[in-house]
Amino acid sequence: MNAAFAATARNALILFGFALAFTALMAITWGATRDTIRASAEAEKMKLIDEVLPPRAYDNALLSDWTGIGPEPALGLDAPSRVLRARRGGEPVALLLEAQANDGYGGPIRLLVAVGADGSVLGVRVTQHRETPGLGDYIDLHKDRNKAHPWIRRFEGRGLAQIPPERWRVKKDGGNFDYVAGATISARAVTGAVGRALAFASAHRDALFSAPGGARPAGGG
Amino acid sequence: MERTEIFEIARNGLWKQNPALTQLLGLCPTLAISTSVVNGASLGLATVLVMALASALTAALRNLIPYEIRIPVFILIIASLVTMVDLAFNAWFHSLYLVLGIFIPLIVVNCIVLARVEVFAAKNGVLSSAWDGITMGAGLVVVLALLGGLRELLGAGTLFGGIDMVFEGARPLHVLPEAYPGFLVAILPPGAFLLLGFLIAGRNWLEERAARRARGAAHEARPAAA
Numbered sequence: 001m002n003a004a005f006a007a008t009a010r011n012a013l014i015l016f017g018f019a020l021a022f023t024a025l026m027a028i029t030w031g032a033t034r035d036t037i038r039a040s041a042e043a044e045k046m047k048l049i050d051e052v053l054p055p056r057a058y059d060n061a062l063l064s065d066w067t068g069i070g071p072e073p074a075l076g077l078d079a080p081s082r083v084l085r086a087r088r089g090g091e092p093v094a095l096l097l098e099a100q101a102n103d104g105y106g107g108p109i110r111l112l113v114a115v116g117a118d119g120s121v122l123g124v125r126v127t128q129h130r131e132t133p134g135l136g137d138y139i140d141l142h143k144d145r146n147k148a149h150p151w152i153r154r155f156e157g158r159g160l161a162q163i164p165p166e167r168w169r170v171k172k173d174g175g176n177f178d179y180v181a182g183a184t185i186s187a188r189a190v191t192g193a194v195g196r197a198l199a200f201a202s203a204h205r206d207a208l209f210s211a212p213g214g215a216r217p218a219g220g221g
Numbered sequence: 222m223e224r225t226e227i228f229e230i231a232r233n234g235l236w237k238q239n240p241a242l243t244q245l246l247g248l249c250p251t252l253a254i255s256t257s258v259v260n261g262a263s264l265g266l267a268t269v270l271v272m273a274l275a276s277a278l279t280a281a282l283r284n285l286i287p288y289e290i291r292i293p294v295f296i297l298i299i300a301s302l303v304t305m306v307d308l309a310f311n312a313w314f315h316s317l318y319l320v321l322g323i324f325i326p327l328i329v330v331n332c333i334v335l336a337r338v339e340v341f342a343a344k345n346g347v348l349s350s351a352w353d354g355i356t357m358g359a360g361l362v363v364v365l366a367l368l369g370g371l372r373e374l375l376g377a378g379t380l381f382g383g384i385d386m387v388f389e390g391a392r393p394l395h396v397l398p399e400a401y402p403g404f405l406v407a408i409l410p411p412g413a414f415l416l417l418g419f420l421i422a423g424r425n426w427l428e429e430r431a432a433r434r435a436r437g438a439a440h441e442a443r444p445a446a447a
Contacts, residue, residue: 011290018286018294022301029305033312040315133256134376134408 049084049096051141052114052123058086058093067211074200076100076108076193083208092117092209095201098127101193105185106130109139111193115201117209120159124152124194129186136186151187154178155194160202168195226349234356240333241364241417242424247333251365252413254324256376259383261369262362264324269358271306271328275299276342276354283343295338303329333357364420371416376408377401 042063049062066082075081077100084096094116101109110128115121126140137143144150154177169175170188179187201208240246247268255261279286279298286294307325310318328334337357342350373379378397406412 007289011287014285014287015290015293018297022297026301026304029308033308036312037308040311132405132409134403135405 048112048125048127049114051125052112053086053094053096058088060085060087062086062096065213067208067213069208072200074196076102076196085209086114092205094122095205095208097197097201099193099197101189103185103189103192104129104131105136105183105189106132109186109189109193111190111197113194113197113201115198116159117205118159119161119198119202119205120157121155121194121198124155124190126152126190131186132183136183138180138183139186139190151178151180152190155191160198165195165199168192168198227352230349230353231356234353234358234360235363236360238357239360239364239424240336240357241361241368242421244333244336246336247331247361248417250324250327250331251361251368252410252417254327255365255369255372255413256408257373257382258366258370258380259320261365261367263321264327265358265362265365267321267324268328268331268334268361269355271299271303271325272334272337272354272358273351274306274354275302275334275338276350277347278302279338279342280345280347280350286343291339291343292335295335295343299334299338300329333361368413368416368420371420372407372412375404375416376406376412377403 046063062084065085065087067085068080068082070080071078072081075097077098081098086093086096094114097113097115099111099113101111107130108128109126109131112125112127113121114123129137129140131137131139133143138145138151141150141152144152158176163176167174167176168191170177170179170184170191172179172184173188175191177187177191179191234240238244241248241251250264254264275298279295282298303325307322310325311322337354341353345353370380373382374396378395378401380394380396381391382393384391384393404412407416
């Protein structure tokens with residue numbers, strides 16, 4: 001009994017020692033890599049932003065000119081997010097919003113939407129999705145087999161002035177937007193989410209642009 | 222390590238005990254990721270790295286690990302290693318991380334790593350264990366690339382799709398005409414099971430043929446010797 005107890009206690013101590021040693025190793029690695037990882041994450045983010053909004057279009061420090069909004073059902077988000085504000089010479093140029101389509105075929109689809117100050121969509125990119133490879137994943141620019149006219153770029157230049165909110169749907173549902181036959185669900189989800197993000201940005205445009213940096217806009221969100 | 226040992230370990234990893242075709246271990250990431258050559262080979266290469274490190278480290282620590290608690294310690298070693306490799310790649314090899322990054326966390330759930338640590342590294346020296354990890358991983362790379370190639374070819378009619386993520390400017394091969402409609406089942410998980418089945422059957426056929434020939438040669442050799 002005592003011998004068994006001693007053996008077990010010894011093993012428990014050894015296991016504890018291993019856990020301690022490897023946790024320390026992981027903590028050291030984390031500490032050594034944290035800053036580099038953060039920098040490359042920002043660079044990644046900037047690269048994605050450059051795809052929806054050309055860097056020439058604005059002259060402010062985009063990543064630090066943001067305003068926080070609470071969980072926003074109109075954007076499909078259940079957590080607070082940031083709206084980035086692009087300006088040129090102090091004048092509003094574009095809002096960059098994160099949006100989420102919760103009715104994707106393989107789960108939620110994350111989007112980055114740039115809405116111009118004139119109320120038109122400047123660009124949309126899918127940042128995260130789990131649509132079926134080879135079928136619904138054409139919503140992702142890099143997976144779209146139509147390189148000349150990728151599907152996700154159909155929103156560019158469109159605004160609520162030309163296309164009323166109820167027409168931001170795929171053609172099958174009586175809207176204005178094409179889809180690939182056999183994979184309607186992915187296109188339907190993205191189109192709806194872009195339309196709702198555009199409507200949100202248009203409705204709260206001034207509040208979002210004028211809100212102090214890092215704060216919730218008055219009246220908006 | 223002796224020469225014969227080096228060859229024996231390599232033969233085991235690549236053919237005799239091939240992790241994907243014979244041991245059938247780590248099928249979950251194998252089947253989920255092998256949708257193209259590039260994806261399959263990338264997951265395989267990330268696995269090679271982790272297996273080499275995990276086996277070498279376990280072999281180095283093997284005399285400190287009590288038999289009764291070896292499994293939790295092995296899991297601890299593998300999980301910490303994967304976390305550290307993940308962080309290090311993200312920080313210092315970022316362009317490579319963009320390709321392999323999503324695969325690295327998947328390796329934690331790949332039981333082939335644990336299996337080799339338990340079966341081989343816990344009883345052998347550091348160099349032999351690292352070599353075992355590398356060749357077992359290489360066996361996985363070959364099968365994953367082959368499986369990915371078959372699925373990609375049947376599913377989309379291309380090969381090396383996504384290669385531009387690894388080598389900038391490189392273009393995928395359109396093996397079948399542009400009008401090829403694609404065979405979706407090949408890309409979905411059932412296609413992975415079916416094609417893996419064919420690969421295993423092919424390997425077994427080759428093994429059996431070799432065994433038959435060896436028997437035949439033995440039969441012929443006997444009368445001559447008599």
